Amino acid sequence: MKEEKKDKFDITxxxxxxxxxxLTEEEKKQLLQSYxxxxxxxxxxxxDDAMAKKLNLKIGDVIKIxxxxxxxxxxxYYRVVIK
Amino acid sequence: MADLFxxxxxxxxxxxxxxxxxxxxxxxxxxxxxxxxxxxxxxxYEDMKIAPGEAIGIVTAExxxxxxxxxxxRSFHFAGASEMKVTMGLPRLIEIFxxxxxxxxxxxxxxxxxKYSQSPTQxxxxxxxxxxxxxxxxxxxxxLNIIENNVEVKLARKKMTEFNLSSKDIADIIVANLKNxxxxxxxxxxxxxxTIKEIKLSELYKLKEKSKExxxxxxxxxxxxxxxxxxxxxxxxxxxxxxxxMLEIEEIDAARTRTNDVAEIGDVLGVEAARQAxxxxxxxxxxxxxxxxxxxxxMLLADAMTATGEIKGVTRSGITQEKESxxxxxxxxxxxxxxxxxxxxxxxxxxxxxxxxxxxxxxxxLGTGLPGLMAKMKPKVEK
Numbered sequence: 001m002k003e004e005k006k007d008k009f010d011i012t013x014x015x016x017x018x019x020x021x022x023l024t025e026e027e028k029k030q031l032l033q034s035y036x037x038x039x040x041x042x043x044x045x046x047x048d049d050a051m052a053k054k055l056n057l058k059i060g061d062v063i064k065i066x067x068x069x070x071x072x073x074x075x076x077y078y079r080v081v082i083k
Numbered sequence: 084m085a086d087l088f089x090x091x092x093x094x095x096x097x098x099x100x101x102x103x104x105x106x107x108x109x110x111x112x113x114x115x116x117x118x119x120x121x122x123x124x125x126x127x128y129e130d131m132k133i134a135p136g137e138a139i140g141i142v143t144a145e146x147x148x149x150x151x152x153x154x155x156x157r158s159f160h161f162a163g164a165s166e167m168k169v170t171m172g173l174p175r176l177i178e179i180f181x182x183x184x185x186x187x188x189x190x191x192x193x194x195x196x197x198k199y200s201q202s203p204t205q206x207x208x209x210x211x212x213x214x215x216x217x218x219x220x221x222x223x224x225x226x227l228n229i230i231e232n233n234v235e236v237k238l239a240r241k242k243m244t245e246f247n248l249s250s251k252d253i254a255d256i257i258v259a260n261l262k263n264x265x266x267x268x269x270x271x272x273x274x275x276x277x278t279i280k281e282i283k284l285s286e287l288y289k290l291k292e293k294s295k296e297x298x299x300x301x302x303x304x305x306x307x308x309x310x311x312x313x314x315x316x317x318x319x320x321x322x323x324x325x326x327x328x329m330l331e332i333e334e335i336d337a338a339r340t341r342t343n344d345v346a347e348i349g350d351v352l353g354v355e356a357a358r359q360a361x362x363x364x365x366x367x368x369x370x371x372x373x374x375x376x377x378x379x380x381x382m383l384l385a386d387a388m389t390a391t392g393e394i395k396g397v398t399r400s401g402i403t404q405e406k407e408s409x410x411x412x413x414x415x416x417x418x419x420x421x422x423x424x425x426x427x428x429x430x431x432x433x434x435x436x437x438x439x440x441x442x443x444x445x446x447x448x449l450g451t452g453l454p455g456l457m458a459k460m461k462p463k464v465e466k
Contacts, residue, residue: 009330009337016341016348016356016363044392051353065355070378073097079354082392 011050019066020051023078028062031078045079057081087118094125136453138437140387143380150374151176169343175368179361182388182396184346189324191305194339200316209334210308210319216246218297221253225291232282234275234291246300253299260297261290302328326351349394357394361385408432410439 011017023031032039039060045052047059057063061081069075088104095103103124107117133139154173170178170188178186193213199205219225224237238250254266254273267274275294277287304325310317321329324342329335330351342348343364349357362378362385369376387402388395395401399416406412409425409432425432434440437447446452 011330011352011356013338014330014352014356015338016359017352018355018359020355043386043390045354046392049353049392050351051355054353067355067359069382071096071098071382077386079392 011054017051018068020055021064021066022055022057023062023064031062039080042078042080044082047081047083052081059083087114087121091121091125095121095128099124099128134450136448136450138449139383143383146376146380147384150369150372150376153374154372171368171371176365179345179364179368180384180397182346182394182398182401186324186344189304189322189342189344191321191324191326191329191342192340193319193321193329194336195317195319195334196336197316199334200318200336203310203312203317206310206317206319210310212300213302213305213319213321213329213332214308215301215303215305215323216299217295218253218257218299219295221246221248221299222295225295227287227291229284229287232277232287234287234294236273236275236294238271238273240271248299256299257294257297261293264290302332305329346394354389354392354394358385358389361388361394406436408434408436408439410434410442411436414438414442 012020028039039062042062045057045063047053047057052063055063059081063079063081065077065079067075067077088100091100103121107120112120151173154176169175169190170186174187194200195206195209199209218236221239221242222236223239224235226235226237228235238253243250243253250268250271250273254268257266257273257275258264261275263278265276265278267276275290277290279286282290302325304323305321307322309320309322311320324344324347326340326342326344326347327350329340330337341360345357345360345364348360362381365376365381365384366378384397388397390402391405395405397403403412403415409421409430413419413421413425424430432439434443434445435448437449440447
């Protein structure tokens, strides 16, 4: 009887969750080139992570995270999807 | 004037630039003066940037360590005087750093949607609905009938009307929650019978204890609720935490509702939300103590703890485990298991980090020790 009441809460609207943007292959390539690193060197996010599931991410995808930062106003961070 | 600020957007972070904007306006500086101010900010900002190879981890550790010593002296406890006991001070800080799965005092802050958050009676009604109710609370007595081998639950009518429950509802809930039982209704009591023949007394007792814990209504895990007025609205403080189920409650403002259980936030909202929660929780603890640690240190720590995609504590089984070097791992608590594991699998230490080089009395890759010399060897051209 609970299910009828309301759709499931959309976690992307929660105040703790920053914006997650999936990068295209082209953007990924550019990013790797600009930092001159391999994909393994990025911080990771699990494929089972709530946000990774929400965005339907596959292993090897790179996501850009736009955080609100008290020191920079807005800071970007990248994570690679791992198993 | 606006163009001038735009020019500096690339060099100066936004919060600083905004502050400069308001201040220059306040003091009515001319365009020329404003430019020189911005130039000064720019050079100062450039000077403050951390150079590659700086050992920021150590600086972070010391920045936490020193105020930590002050904390023990200043911490004070309510000795049960406070209505809500929440772990604070150093113990709480250690709890966050160790990334414990369950905090010793889980607490939630439940915000309500605007139309529900104004009247105290409405808030109280919602709070009562959120609170977990167990069978124990709608029953007045639990009796063991040894002769007939059953458990008799005497129901409290008054409580039941409060929760809008009939005895049939409760009977259904019991059947759904316990295995191998039948429930008979008998006026003001329910009789729980096990379908197993010749049940032992100890098992019957277990059945009684189990039935006490049956969840009747409310959000599981919320032991106590406390409506409180904060600024213009009422919010509900909850002892006990269950973010997942709480977010599905209709009347609450789910976007602002939060818990102090970092691991739970990680499970429900993802690792990025957990990182933010770590930062916020640490800020809260040190703020309460009247201390001041630069937020950059806290953010570095939170980033390090969540870098692998899951929340790792600052312990030997946490972020230390992620180090590549065997010697570095062995240098921090329980050295022998690490060395044994490494020799069994034939690991190679690349000596690429600090501590293993300290052990071997070599220059460490820090500061001026970081850059290496690379020579492009060309075959000598003979004339």
